[in-house]
Amino acid sequence: MTEIEEKLSSRIKQCFARSLHIRHVDSGSCNGCDFEITALMNPVYDIQRFGIDFVASPRHADMLLVTGGVTRNLEAALRKTYEATAHPKMLVAIGGCACGGGMFGDTYAHLGGVDKILPVSVYVPGCPPRPQAILEGILHAIERAHELESSRKGNGAYAARTSNV
Amino acid sequence: MKISRIIVAPHELIHACRTVIANHGRFITMVASDECGREIDRFVVRYIFAHDGKSMLNVVESVLTESNCSYPTLSSMIPAASWAEREAHDLFGIFPEGHPDLRPLVLHDDWPEGVYPLRKDYALREKQERDSFSSWSYPKVEGEGVFEVPVGPIHAGVIEPGHFRFQVMGDSVLHLEAKLFYTHRGIEKRSEGMSVVKGLYLAERICGVCSVSHALSYVQAIEQISETRVPERAIFLRVLFAELERLYNHVGDIGNMCAGIGYAYAVNHGAHLKEQLMQLNDFIVGHRFLRGSIALGGVTEDITEEKLRYIETTLERVKKEFNEIVEQILSHDIVVNRFSNTGILSERIARELSTVGPTARASNYDIDVRRDLPYAAYDQLVFEVPTFMEGDVMARFKQRFLEARQSFQIIEQVINRTPKGDIRVPIGDLIPYSFGIGMTESPRGENVHFVMVGENNTIYRYRVRSAPYANWPAVPICVPGNIIPDFPLINKSFELCYACCDR
Numbered sequence: 144m145t146e147i148e149e150k151l152s153s154r155i156k157q158c159f160a161r162s163l164h165i166r167h168v169d170s171g172s173c174n175g176c177d178f179e180i181t182a183l184m185n186p187v188y189d190i191q192r193f194g195i196d197f198v199a200s201p202r203h204a205d206m207l208l209v210t211g212g213v214t215r216n217l218e219a220a221l222r223k224t225y226e227a228t229a230h231p232k233m234l235v236a237i238g239g240c241a242c243g244g245g246m247f248g249d250t251y252a253h254l255g256g257v258d259k260i261l262p263v264s265v266y267v268p269g270c271p272p273r274p275q276a277i278l279e280g281i282l283h284a285i286e287r288a289h290e291l292e293s294s295r296k297g298n299g300a301y302a303a304r305t306s307n308v
Numbered sequence: 309m310k311i312s313r314i315i316v317a318p319h320e321l322i323h324a325c326r327t328v329i330a331n332h333g334r335f336i337t338m339v340a341s342d343e344c345g346r347e348i349d350r351f352v353v354r355y356i357f358a359h360d361g362k363s364m365l366n367v368v369e370s371v372l373t374e375s376n377c378s379y380p381t382l383s384s385m386i387p388a389a390s391w392a393e394r395e396a397h398d399l400f401g402i403f404p405e406g407h408p409d410l411r412p413l414v415l416h417d418d419w420p421e422g423v424y425p426l427r428k429d430y431a432l433r434e435k436q437e438r439d440s441f442s443s444w445s446y447p448k449v450e451g452e453g454v455f456e457v458p459v460g461p462i463h464a465g466v467i468e469p470g471h472f473r474f475q476v477m478g479d480s481v482l483h484l485e486a487k488l489f490y491t492h493r494g495i496e497k498r499s500e501g502m503s504v505v506k507g508l509y510l511a512e513r514i515c516g517v518c519s520v521s522h523a524l525s526y527v528q529a530i531e532q533i534s535e536t537r538v539p540e541r542a543i544f545l546r547v548l549f550a551e552l553e554r555l556y557n558h559v560g561d562i563g564n565m566c567a568g569i570g571y572a573y574a575v576n577h578g579a580h581l582k583e584q585l586m587q588l589n590d591f592i593v594g595h596r597f598l599r600g601s602i603a604l605g606g607v608t609e610d611i612t613e614e615k616l617r618y619i620e621t622t623l624e625r626v627k628k629e630f631n632e633i634v635e636q637i638l639s640h641d642i643v644v645n646r647f648s649n650t651g652i653l654s655e656r657i658a659r660e661l662s663t664v665g666p667t668a669r670a671s672n673y674d675i676d677v678r679r680d681l682p683y684a685a686y687d688q689l690v691f692e693v694p695t696f697m698e699g700d701v702m703a704r705f706k707q708r709f710l711e712a713r714q715s716f717q718i719i720e721q722v723i724n725r726t727p728k729g730d731i732r733v734p735i736g737d738l739i740p741y742s743f744g745i746g747m748t749e750s751p752r753g754e755n756v757h758f759v760m761v762g763e764n765n766t767i768y769r770y771r772v773r774s775a776p777y778a779n780w781p782a783v784p785i786c787v788p789g790n791i792i793p794d795f796p797l798i799n800k801s802f803e804l805c806y807a808c809c810d811r
Contacts, residue, residue, distance in 0.1 A: 167466045171491045173807045174468060175516025175597055181466050182586070185579035199464035215435075216416050216490045217469060220461050246513050249433050250494035251425040252415075271516065273596065 147275070148193070151282045155194045158289050159205060162194045165281075166204035166228065170221045170257060172211025175271040176238040180208060182274045190278070201227040206284060208277070209261075212240040212247055213254045225261050231292065233284045235265045237277055242266040264288065309532065309681060310364045311745065317370060318379040324368045325355055325382055333357030333366050334675070335386045335662050336747075337773035339758045340396035342428045345768075346741050350374040351402050355382065355389070356745065356758070360680035365745055378403035388662035391781060392773070399426035414489045414810075417442045426497055446485040449475040454482065457792065461490045468806035472795075479791040484784040491810040499770040504530050504738065504759075505604065507767050511757070512599050514772060515808035520553040521750030522772070522808070523602040525757035528683055528746030530604055533761060534735045542606035543685040544726040548619075549593070549601045550684065550748065551715045551722070555623075556585035557751035558712040559630060561803045565705055566637060568797030569646045577633045581626055588622050591615070606732030616723045627716050634709050647702035651786045651798030654699060661785075664778045665753020667802055670707040671699035677749040689721050701801040738765050750775050752805065774808035 155163045167180055183190040184197070198204050201224045213221060225232065236257045239245040244255030257263055264287050267280035316324045329335070336356045344350040351372040358365055372379055381404035383390040393404040394413040401424040404410075412419065418438040424430060448456070455476055461469035471487040495514060499507050511526035512519045524546060531538060538546075563578010586596045592615055593601045593608075600608055637643055653663070658671035668675055676693045678686040694710035696703035743760035753775030762768030783802055787795055 168462055169467075169469050169491070171493055172468070173491075173513050173516040174805055175513075175519075177466055177468060178516055179596075182579070182583060184466075185583050186576050187580065187583045197466060201462075211491065212493070214491055214493055215419075216492055217461065220469065220490075224462055246510050247493045247495065247498055250498050251430070251432065251434055251436070252492050252494035253498075270513070270599070271597070 147279050147282055151278065151285075152193045154282065154285045154289065158285055159194070162196065163206065163281075163285070164196055164198045164204045165206045165208055166198055166201045166224065167208045167210070168201075168221055168224050170209050170211045170217045170241070171214035171253065172238065172240060176210035176241070179271045179274050179277060180210070180237065183277060188274045188278070195281070201225075202229065204228050205231065206233040206235060206281070208235050208237050208281075209241050209257050210237045212244045212256055213260060215252045215254065218254065218260065221257075222260065231288045233264045233288050234261060235267060235280050235284050236263045237267050237280065238272060239268055239270045242268050245270065309683075309745070309747075311532075312364065312366055314366060314368045315370070316368065318372055321353075321355070321368065321370050322380050322382060322385065325357075326385065328357045328366045328368060329386075331359075333359055335388055336365075336754075336756055337758075337771075337778075338382075338389055338392035338396065339769075339771040340400050340402060341760065341769040341771075342400060342426065343741075343769075344374075344428050345762075351377055351400060353379060353396070353402070354758075356756070358681060358747075360675065363681055367745075372402055377401065378405050380405050381407040383407055386662075387660050388778070388781075391777065398424075400424050401427070411445065414492050416487075416489070417444050425494065432494075432497055432500075444487060446473065446487075447483065449482045453477055470806055474792055474795070476792060479793070481788050481790055481792060481795070484787040484795075486780070486784050488780060488806060489810045491807050493811065495811045496770050496772070499767045501762070502767050504761060504765050504767060507759075507770065508602070508604060511772075512602075514811060515774065515805050516597055517557055517805060518553065518750040518752065518755065518774070518808060519597050519599045520549045520602060521748045521755050522757070522774070523599075524550060524684070525746035525748045525755045526759065527602055527604050528748070529744035529757045529759040530738070530746075530761075531735060532744035532746065533738050533742050533759070536605050536733060536735045538606055539730040539733060540685075540727045541610075541729040542731045544722050545607045545611060545731065546602065546684040547686060547689065548611070548719060548722045548726075549598050549607070551718050552585070552589060552592075553598055554751045555712055555715045555719075556582050556589065557803075558708045558715070559585060559626070561708055561800070562630075562634060562637070562705065562712070564803070565701070565797070565800045566643070568800040569643065571637070571640070571643060574633065574637050577629075581630055581633070584622065584626055588619065592619065603732055605735045606730070608732070610731050616726070619719065620723050623716060623719060627713075630712065644702070646794070646797065647705055648700060650701040650794050651790055651801060652698070652700045653782055653786050655697075657782060657785055658699065661782050662778055663753075663782050665749070665751075665775045666704060666707045666711060667753065667779050667782065669693065669695045670703040672697045675754070677747050677754050681747055683746075683748060685722075688725075689718055691718050701797055704801040741768065743769075752776055752803065753779065755808075772808070772811055774805070774811075776804035776806070776809040779804055780809055
């Protein structure tokens with residue numbers, strides 16, 4: 144746990160100027176994953192000490208945490224939220240349903256996993272995943288975004304910011 | 309539990325239900341099903357009534373032919389039947405004549421007309437194009453100075469999706485229209501043809517935070533069909549899991565309600581206590597939400613004496629802290645000011661809408677499945693069912709507090725009285741096309757599962773009436789007259805889960 148915590152703190156410092164903003168989207172979850180995301184904010188896990196915060200609007204968010212497989216009734220809302228999210232639009236699928244549809248699979252009202260309609264950076268399986276696993280998923284998403292960005296820009300913006308820290 | 313069936317023609321439904329109500333039957337739900345596969349032409353509607361205190365259910369059923377699939381509505385006599393009849397209209401295309409509001413409920417407006425997914429001839433995976441011409445219609449308040457505030461389905465906090473339209477004059481809400489069923493996943497259709505063993509995993513995933521209650525309702529329905537006698541030790545352990553679930557929910561809700569007024573100190577204390585209880589769950593059964601603890605015919609794993617003692621010491625500590633924090637919350641002037649007289653649900657409406665659980669009891673509607681239709685080992689345990697007269701946010705807050713205190717006591721009794729013995733027995737073969745009704749008291753109220761089995765121990769029809777499904781219609785009624793900033797507080801005081809309502 145401590146190793147993840149240290150990595151997470153330092154990566155958020157490097158890549159997001161000390162603050163990573165996340166928007167949670169429930170695309171048809173059973174509430175279990177939502178509760179575990181809420182648990183991340185309790186005094187035991189206290190995710191805010193790493194500079195992470197949950198924001199009210201996707202326009203303020205660097206990352207989306209999506210819980211639940213996509214239902215027909217929420218497909219449009221999920222797409223709109225994704226479009227409104229700021230770049231690099233990291234999307235982390237939380238829980239078995241978001242990763243691949245889970246027990247509910249493919250029905251008249253349920254499309255299945257989030258990757259059926261949107262690109263997913265990191266999958267965090269579990270029913271629901273424990274708070275520690277969600278935390279590690281967030282870290283992996285940052286690492287991936289960082290790699291992609293640095294390979295695209297060479298020694299660009301991210302590298303410059305790193306040297307200032 | 310004894311089930312007595314009354315079979316009538318569609319035009320006699322109203323009369324038959326009136327007779328049952330006159331004999332103190334309490335309306336629970338209506339279940340529609342398409343039974344064309346078993347020489348019945350073709351739909352069956354079943355109105356289920358409970359006789360509290362007598363361990364008996366009445367099922368009034370009627371067959372509707374394919375050529376004339378309409379029946380007289382019962383909504384004018386039983387307002388609580390309204391949603392169930394609307395849902396049956398959406399999913400089966402059977403028509404309640406004279407229903408006051410037949411707008412789409414479960415399938416939203418973009419679902420094409422005349423397509424009914426729960427009919428047996430509709431394939432599970434068949435998708436429909438969106439009908440872009442129809443739009444959501446709802447009653448509107450108009451006039452000078454009246455504005456509309458749309459909220460959701462994606463909310464500002466980490467909560468579930470629902471869409472609300474507030475019609476307001478200044479800060480005061482004149483009318484609230486709620487659009488739900490965003491997380492409708494088609495669970496009932498998904499379960500059809502599934503083996504009853506696999507169905508249990510589905511039941512556990514209807515709702516994350518009432519997993520035990522849903523699983524327990526489901527297994528009780530199946531055990532009722534197979535007439536299985538669950539071992540004594542198992543029924544005590546089932547009570548243990550059910551009460552641990554109630555505890556982490558109620559303790560969490562006590563803190564969460566304070567989030568509705570921005571009282572961060574109490575929110576964090578509540579969340580900390582809840583985390584301790586969830587870690588306790590994890591220690592006992594290996595899952596923070598107690599999933600996988602209930603099995604058909606008993607429980608999955610035995611709880612050792614050592615673990616029981618650990619539960620005792622942990623709860624002792626949590627109970628002490630819980631009492632202290634609630635005392636602090638209730639001595640805060642702003643809390644008292646915001647909680648009192650906010651979001652009042654009158655006893656009359658609570659009864660008419662057949663609300664359940666802490667919501668009903670805080671409005672002086674004294675029902676509790678654990679006492680009225682006892683299941684598991686509740687008839688061998690001593691506990692009280694607290695009630696309040698006021699029906700406001702404060703009453704619902706205190707209701708949860710007193711109920712949590714009862715749960716501590718129940719768990720204490722279970723720890724000291726659980727007999728030794730087997731924890732699971734195999735369930736026998738299930739007679740095709742027989743049904744069972746399982747009821748439990750979840751943290752949010754009465755959960756009702758109707759399960760009809762088909763050939764080879766599979767599920768033929770599964771209908772879930774969760775507690776939030778019964779309570780949601782009451783929320784929009786409580787809000788007018790309050791100010792918009794009080795809505796999150798009122799909503800949190802009901803603490804209704806969207807997932808188990810939408811399924």
